Amino acid sequence: MMKNILLILALAIFTFTVTAQKNTITTFILVRHAEKGSDGTKDPDLKPEGIERAARLSVMLNNIPVDAIYSTNFKRTKNTVLPFASTKGLSVKMYEAFKEEEIDSMLKKHSGGTVLISGHSNNIPWIANLLIGKQEYSDFNDDYGNIFIVSVVEKGKLAKVTLLRY
Numbered sequence: 001m002m003k004n005i006l007l008i009l010a011l012a013i014f015t016f017t018v019t020a021q022k023n024t025i026t027t028f029i030l031v032r033h034a035e036k037g038s039d040g041t042k043d044p045d046l047k048p049e050g051i052e053r054a055a056r057l058s059v060m061l062n063n064i065p066v067d068a069i070y071s072t073n074f075k076r077t078k079n080t081v082l083p084f085a086s087t088k089g090l091s092v093k094m095y096e097a098f099k100e101e102e103i104d105s106m107l108k109k110h111s112g113g114t115v116l117i118s119g120h121s122n123n124i125p126w127i128a129n130l131l132i133g134k135q136e137y138s139d140f141n142d143d144y145g146n147i148f149i150v151s152v153v154e155k156g157k158l159a160k161v162t163l164l165r166y
Helices: 003-018 048-061 075-088 102-110 123-132
Strands: 025-033 068-071 092-094 114-119 148-156 158-165
Touching: 025 123, 048 075, 068 075, 068 102, 075 092, 075 114, 102 123, 114 123, 123 148, 123 158
Parallel strands: 025 114, 068 092, 068 114
Antiparallel strands: 025 148, 148 158
8 A cells, every 4th residue: 555655646746747847846745743642731742543643654755755844833743743754864843834934935945855744634734725826625624644745836826736645
């Protein structure tokens, strides 16, 4: 199954690359945090199932070159991408949700590269919609397995989304 997911991802990126011709493509991998615990605080850590999902994400993305990893400043979002960051020797940088200028900054700073972003049920679809320039995706319910792969040539005008599950 992992090979199928990677094949679909590679095919989507290749198809978009041919379409975009010689323009620079920046790829965003957008994930909602894994299953969170409930400790009575606003910042719970991951449940055991969430820790397992974070490990699966790391394995799934292992062969994908990533230039930067971003997370909101919560344990659950950071710990979702931390296993992958550790295997790649990258730090997890913080971003503030729903700040268009932060996404624009990532797009500019990592132009032509690949960025992994960990967020929440409401801001991950928001980022995808921002990058494609239309309201196509709504907030997630209790679904933790979606991954948006957004290939962007020009924000809001020339962008393609591939939706995967892990």
